[in-house]
Amino acid sequence: xxxxxxxxxxxLLDALKRRGFTLVGPVVRDGAxxxxxxxxxxxLPIGYTHQQDAGSYHLxxxxxxxxxxxxxxxxxxxxxxxxxxxxxWKAKGSANGFEIVQENANVPRYAFIGVRACELNxxxxxxxxxxxxxxxxxxxxxxxxxAFILAVDCTRPGGTCFCASMNAGxxxxxxFDLALTEVFDNGEHYFTxxxxxxxxxxxxxxxxxxxxxEPERQAAxxxxxEAGRHMGRKMETAGxxxxxxxxxxHPHWEVVxxxxxxxxxxxxxxxxxxxxxxxxxxxxxxAFAERWRTWDSCFTLDYSYIHGGNVRKTAxxxxxxxxxxxxxxxxxxxxMSGCVGCGRCIxxxxxxxxxxxxxxxxxxxxxxxxxxxxxxxxxxxH
Amino acid sequence: MRDKSKPKLAVWKFSSCDGCQLxxxxxxxxxxxxxxxxxxxxxxxxxxxxxxxxxxxxxxxGSISTPHxxxxxxxxxxxxxxxxTIGACATAGGIQALRNFADVAEFARYVYAAPQYIETLSNxxxxxxxxxxxFELRGxxxxxxxxxxxxxxxLNNRRPNVPHYSVCMECKRRGTICVMVAQGIPCLxxxxxxxxxxxxxxxxxxxxxxxxxxxxxxxxxxxxxxKELGAANADLVRAYRTFNAFSEVxxxxxxxxxx
Ligand code: SF4
Ligand code: SF4
Ligand code: SF4
Ligand code: SF4
Numbered sequence: 001x002x003x004x005x006x007x008x009x010x011x012l013l014d015a016l017k018r019r020g021f022t023l024v025g026p027v028v029r030d031g032a033x034x035x036x037x038x039x040x041x042x043x044l045p046i047g048y049t050h051q052q053d054a055g056s057y058h059l060x061x062x063x064x065x066x067x068x069x070x071x072x073x074x075x076x077x078x079x080x081x082x083x084x085x086x087x088x089w090k091a092k093g094s095a096n097g098f099e100i101v102q103e104n105a106n107v108p109r110y111a112f113i114g115v116r117a118c119e120l121n122x123x124x125x126x127x128x129x130x131x132x133x134x135x136x137x138x139x140x141x142x143x144x145x146x147a148f149i150l151a152v153d154c155t156r157p158g159g160t161c162f163c164a165s166m167n168a169g170x171x172x173x174x175x176f177d178l179a180l181t182e183v184f185d186n187g188e189h190y191f192t193x194x195x196x197x198x199x200x201x202x203x204x205x206x207x208x209x210x211x212x213x214e215p216e217r218q219a220a221x222x223x224x225x226e227a228g229r230h231m232g233r234k235m236e237t238a239g240x241x242x243x244x245x246x247x248x249x250h251p252h253w254e255v256v257x258x259x260x261x262x263x264x265x266x267x268x269x270x271x272x273x274x275x276x277x278x279x280x281x282x283x284x285x286x287a288f289a290e291r292w293r294t295w296d297s298c299f300t301l302d303y304s305y306i307h308g309g310n311v312r313k314t315a316x317x318x319x320x321x322x323x324x325x326x327x328x329x330x331x332x333x334x335x336m337s338g339c340v341g342c343g344r345c346i347x348x349x350x351x352x353x354x355x356x357x358x359x360x361x362x363x364x365x366x367x368x369x370x371x372x373x374x375x376x377x378x379x380x381x382h
Numbered sequence: 383m384r385d386k387s388k389p390k391l392a393v394w395k396f397s398s399c400d401g402c403q404l405x406x407x408x409x410x411x412x413x414x415x416x417x418x419x420x421x422x423x424x425x426x427x428x429x430x431x432x433x434x435x436x437x438x439x440x441x442x443x444g445s446i447s448t449p450h451x452x453x454x455x456x457x458x459x460x461x462x463x464x465x466x467t468i469g470a471c472a473t474a475g476g477i478q479a480l481r482n483f484a485d486v487a488e489f490a491r492y493v494y495a496a497p498q499y500i501e502t503l504s505n506x507x508x509x510x511x512x513x514x515x516x517f518e519l520r521g522x523x524x525x526x527x528x529x530x531x532x533x534x535x536x537l538n539n540r541r542p543n544v545p546h547y548s549v550c551m552e553c554k555r556r557g558t559i560c561v562m563v564a565q566g567i568p569c570l571x572x573x574x575x576x577x578x579x580x581x582x583x584x585x586x587x588x589x590x591x592x593x594x595x596x597x598x599x600x601x602x603x604x605x606x607x608x609k610e611l612g613a614a615n616a617d618l619v620r621a622y623r624t625f626n627a628f629s630e631v632x633x634x635x636x637x638x639x640x641x
Binding site: 029030031032034055056057058059073074075079084085258259260261262263264265268269279280281282283284285286294295297299300301302315347348349350351352 | 412415416418419530531533534535537538540543545546547548550551554555556557558559560562563564565566569571572573586597598599600602603604606607
C-alpha cells in the first residue's frame with residue numbers, strides 16, 4: 001500500500017492521460033453529481049456531497065475539500081460500457097439486397113475515475129452478462145477491454161446505500177487497476193493506494209510513491225470500517241432468492257403496483273440492468289438502413305410483447321418481474337445477485353419506491369404495512 | 383405527368399392551429415426524398431394543385447369541433463387507405479377540448495360579437511371518436527423526426543419506431559437529472575407519452591404532458607406525489623388540462639381533483 005498526497009492527484013491523472021486514456025469522472029451538473037469527461041482534478045466535485053432518500057436527492061456543499069466525498073449519482077458506468085443508444089450496423093441497398101457499410105468507429109480508451117465498490121461489482125455483473133457464455137457482446141467488449149479503472153473506497157455512505165448488505169462494498173476488493181482511499185487525518189489529506197493490475201502497477205511506478213506508514217494504513221482502514229457501519233439502508237439477503245420465488249402470489253405486489261408509475265426510471269439508473277431494444281430505421285427512399293440498440297426496460301409494454309400480445313400487462317407483473325429478477329431469478333440465470341446495493345433505484349424513483357422496504361414486507365409476510373401509506377395513495381377513482 | 387407508381391399523400395386539416403402540418407414543410411432535409419417517393423396529392427398548405435383521391439396515405443390534423451367537421455371526416459376516411467392522425471388535436475381533441483369541461487354557448491357569448499353565427503359542437507373530440515384510425519402520432523406539436531419515421535415506415539412497409547412508454551425513458555437515456563427527484567419540481571413525465579426527447583426536463587422544467595398519456599399511466603400515484611411536493615388541487619387540474627385535456631386518463635384525473 002502506497003500513499004499519495006492530495007496535491008499530487010493530478011500527477012496520477014496526468015499519467016493516465018499520457019497513456020492515451022480519456023478521463024471520465026464525477027462532475028457537478030444541474031444540481032447533481034454525474035459522470036462526464038474531465039480534464040483534471042479541478043473538474044471533480046471538490047467539497048460537494050449529496051443527501052439521498054427515497055425519491056429525493058440534494059446536492060450539498062460540504063466545503064471540506066474532499067475530492068470523493070459523495071457516493072453515486074444518477075449516472076453509472078454502464079452508459080460508457082453499454083451506451084443508451086448504439087448503432088450496431090448500417091447498410092445500403094444494392095442490386096442483390098443490401099450490403100453492410102464498413103465503419104472504423106474508434107471507441108475511446110476510457111479511464112474511469114472514482115469507481116465505487118458497488119460499481120465494480122456492477123461492472124463484474126455486466127462482464128458476466130456480456131462477456132461470458134456462448135454469446136459475447138462485441139460492442140460491450142470493445143468498450144470494456146481497454147477501460148482503466150481507478151476505484152475509490154467509500155468513506156461516507158449515502159442515505160440509500162446498502163452495499164454492505166449485498167457484500168458489494170464499501171471497500172473496493174477486486175476488479176480495479178488502482179484503488180484509492182481518501183483520508184483526512186490530523187490535518188493531513190492524502191490517499192492510500194492499492195494496486196490491482198499490471199497496468200496499475202506501471203502507472204504507480206511512474207509516480208514513485210512512498211509506502212504508506214502504519215498509522216496511515218490504520219486511518220484508511222478505520223474510515224472504511226466506519227462507512228460499513230453507517231449504511232443508509234439494509235437488506236436481509238439470507239435465503240432471499242428462494243423466499244421471493246415463493247412469494248409470487250403475495251398481496252403486497254398489489255400495494256406496490258398502486259404506487260408504481262411503470263415509468264422505468266429504476267431500471268435505467270440501475271448499474272446492472274442491461275436490457276435493450278433493437279430498432280431498424282430506414283431512410284425515406286429505402287436505400288439506407290441502420291440497426292440501433294437502445295436501453296429498454298421491463299416496465300414498458302413492448303418489452304414483454306410476444307406473438308399474440310403482452311404477457312405482463314399489469315403493473316403488478318412488471319414490478320414483480322423487476323424485483324424478482326434482480327434478487328431471485330438472476331441467481332439461477334447468472335449465479336449471482338443482480339443487485340449491488342447502490343440505492344439508485346430508491347433515490348431516483350419519482351415516487352420513492354424502496355426495494356429494501358418492499359423486501360422487508362414480502363419477507364415478513366405482513367401485508368398491511370408499507371412505506372408511503374402515511375402519505376396516502378388514494379384509491380384509483382377511475 | 384403524374385407518376386402513377388407513387389403512392390398519393392393527402393394532408394387534411396380539421397380544428398387546429400396548423401402547427402403539426404407545418405412540421406411536414408419543416409422537414410427541409412427530407413422533403414426532396416419524400417417527393418421522390420410519394421406524390422403530394424392534396425396538401426393545401428403547400429400547394430393549390432389537388433390530385434383527386436383515393437389516397438394511399440392521409441395525415442389528419444385537428445379535432446372534430448363542428449357539424450361540418452363531423453361530416454367531412456367520414457369522406458376523408460372513405461378516400462384514405464391508411465389514415466394517420468397527427469398532433470394533440472387529432473388524437474385527443476386539443477386545447478379546444480377545454481370547452482368540453484364548460485358551457486360552449488357561454489364561451490361563444492363571451493368571445494364573439496354575434497354568437498348566433500357560430501355553429502359548433504358542444505365537445506371537441508379526437509378523430510378516432512368518429513372513424514377508424516390506423517395510427518396516432520402524438521404531440522403538441524408533433525416531433526418532425528417522428529413524422530418522417532412514420533412516413534418512412536409506411537413507405538417501407540414496416541412498423542414505425544414510435545414508443546408509447548414514459549418521457550422518463552428519454553430523460554434517462556439522455557442523462558438528464560430528474561427535476562422531480564433533484565429539484566422537487568412537479569413533472570408529468572412519468573405519465574406522459576415519449577416523443578419530445580424529454581425536452582423540458584433538460585431545461586430544468588417539469589414535463590407539461592404535450593404528448594398525452596403514456597401506455598400505462600398511473601396518474602393517481604403521480605398526483606399524490608405532486609401533492610407531497612406542494613401542488614394544490616387547482617394545480618393538478620391545470621396540469622392535466624392542457625393540450626390533451628380530453629384524453630381519457632388526463633380527463634378523469636383532472637376531474638378527480640376538481641371536487
Ligand atoms: S436494484 Fe437498485 S440498489 Fe440494486 S443495483 Fe440496481 S439500482 Fe442499485
Ligand atoms: S453502495 Fe456502497 S460502494 Fe456504492 S456508493 Fe454507496 S457506500 Fe459506496
Ligand atoms: S418502481 Fe419507481 S422508478 Fe421503477 S417504474 Fe415504478 S415508479 Fe418508476
Ligand atoms: S424529470 Fe420528469 S420526465 Fe425526467 S425522469 Fe424525472 S419525472 Fe421523469
